[in-house]
Amino acid sequence: xxxxxxxxxxxxxxxxxxxxxxxxxxxxxxxxxxxxxxxxxxxxxxxxxxxxxxxxxxxxxxxxxxxxxxxxxxxxxxxxxxxxxxxxxxxxxxxxxxxxxxxxxxxxxxxxxxxxxxxxxxxxxxxxxxxxxxxxxxxxxxxxxxxxxxxxxxxxxxxxxxxxxxxxxxxxxxxxxxxxxxxxxxxxxxxxxxxxxxxxxxxxxxxxxxxxxxxxxxxxxxxxxxxxxxxxxxxxxxxxxxxxxxxxxxxxxxxxxxxxxxxxxxxxxxxxxxxxxxxxxxxxxxxxxxxxxxxxxxxxxxxxxxxxxxxxxxxxxxxxxxxxxxxxxxxxxxxxxxxxxxxxxxxxxxxxxxxxxxxxxxxxxxxxxxxxxxx
Numbered sequence: 001x002x003x004x005x006x007x008x009x010x011x012x013x014x015x016x017x018x019x020x021x022x023x024x025x026x027x028x029x030x031x032x033x034x035x036x037x038x039x040x041x042x043x044x045x046x047x048x049x050x051x052x053x054x055x056x057x058x059x060x061x062x063x064x065x066x067x068x069x070x071x072x073x074x075x076x077x078x079x080x081x082x083x084x085x086x087x088x089x090x091x092x093x094x095x096x097x098x099x100x101x102x103x104x105x106x107x108x109x110x111x112x113x114x115x116x117x118x119x120x121x122x123x124x125x126x127x128x129x130x131x132x133x134x135x136x137x138x139x140x141x142x143x144x145x146x147x148x149x150x151x152x153x154x155x156x157x158x159x160x161x162x163x164x165x166x167x168x169x170x171x172x173x174x175x176x177x178x179x180x181x182x183x184x185x186x187x188x189x190x191x192x193x194x195x196x197x198x199x200x201x202x203x204x205x206x207x208x209x210x211x212x213x214x215x216x217x218x219x220x221x222x223x224x225x226x227x228x229x230x231x232x233x234x235x236x237x238x239x240x241x242x243x244x245x246x247x248x249x250x251x252x253x254x255x256x257x258x259x260x261x262x263x264x265x266x267x268x269x270x271x272x273x274x275x276x277x278x279x280x281x282x283x284x285x286x287x288x289x290x291x292x293x294x295x296x297x298x299x300x301x302x303x304x305x306x307x308x309x310x311x312x313x314x315x316x317x318x319x320x321x322x323x324x325x326x327x328x329x330x331x332x333x334x335x336x337x338x339x340x341x342x343x344x345x346x347x348x349x350x351x352x353x354x355x356x357x358x359x360x361x362x363x364x365x366x367x368x369x370x371x372x373x374x375x
Contacts, residue, residue, distance in 0.1 A: 001063055002061070002068065006056050006058055013057070016067075018035065023092055029139065042072075048235075052076065053125075054075045057072050068094040068098050069094060069101075072088060074089065085118070088110075088121055089128075090124075091120075096155045100155060106118075107372075115374060117373055120370060126225045129145065131146070132146075133147060134366050135366040139364065142270060142343070145341070162370065162371060164368075165225070166367070167368070168346075168363050169344060170363055170364065171361065172360055174339065175333070178326050182326065186322040189253075189322070189323035194255055198251065199249075199251050200245075200250045200252065202245075209234060210231075210234055212264060212304065220306060224346055244266060244267060246267055249264070249300065250265070251327065260308045261306065263324040267300055268300055268301055268341070270299075272296075297337070298336065300339075300340045302343075303343075344367060
């Protein structure tokens with residue numbers, strides 16, 4: 001018999017956080033996330049997401065008291081559309097039956113709040129880890145991307161969930177030269193008078209990340225599922241990214257001093273965490289810092305990229321997008337980076353998909369957002 005409890009105690013939160021380590025034990029592609037960071041992420045006291053969201057976290061226990069499943073249910077009040085839509089996320093389970101019970105619990109909680117439609121998984125918002133991995137299980141997840149068991153997809157679909165949107169991840173080999181065709185197309189940006197691309201200033205990181213998110217909020221405003229980040233969430237992000245951000249790979253494009261585009265690539269610290277088991281103590285900190293300082297990471301992930309709306313669908317906007325990728329590509333090569341993930345990309349974002357494929361990117365993972373009417 002399975003018992004499902006809403007999280008009320010530190011022990012229950014620890015069970016929630018630690019569960020994936022147990023479920024994926026022995027899976028060589030699973031990367032344990034740091035327990036300390038995950039506890040903060042799912043803490044209503046520390047994560048500013050909860051300032052504008054109503055949420056409940058659930059843990060499933062078997063008859064022996066062992067944690068065997070988890071799920072979140074949340075309502076993001078910052079969403080500008082679909083006021084009767086809620087979300088589920090962080091879903092993990094040992095068996096299909098446990099997962100079905102967790103989905104039912106989350107759905108009942110959302111119904112009790114007046115929610116008529118649910119989408120997910122979001123852990124916790126669309127600006128965090130999004131979608132269920134449905135293709136690409138043979139490669140480990142990159143930084144801030146999730147992992148899942150192949151049978152999860154079938155359980156969700158059997159429970160009445162249908163595809164809402166697919167999100168693509170592309171892999172780009174950066175061991176060779178930047179493609180000549182793309183390089184030629186980027187030259188319009190190089191020739192534009194008053195156009196300057198600069199790396200972020202680590203001494204002024206907070207202000208530059210605010211600029212990046214301001215561009216992001218404008219560039220992505222009309223995209224599917226968009227939810228703007230709040231000032232508190234930006235501050236939270238600054239704190240979390242400061243230890244790992246590489247100023248050379250986070251760049252802002254200005255036209256006559258006005259910021260109009262940005263790109264942010266982060267070193268794939270998952271490479272450095274694969275054998276830490278989610279623990280920083282007693283020796284995890286030393287291993288992680290040594291690996292990061294030694295600059296031995298071969299991978300990176302482009303987590304943000306955008307051009308302000310007024311320049312989208314213009315020749316200059318296209319040239320800027322390609323030039324940002326070209327410059328990040330060449331900087332990455334100098335740093336010893338060999339492969340870059342560009343994610344996530346909406347399945348119907350044809351211009352971006354064409355651009356990525358033009359520079360040599362290959363589609364190698366798919367994450368699916370599911371939806372269900374709750375009646």
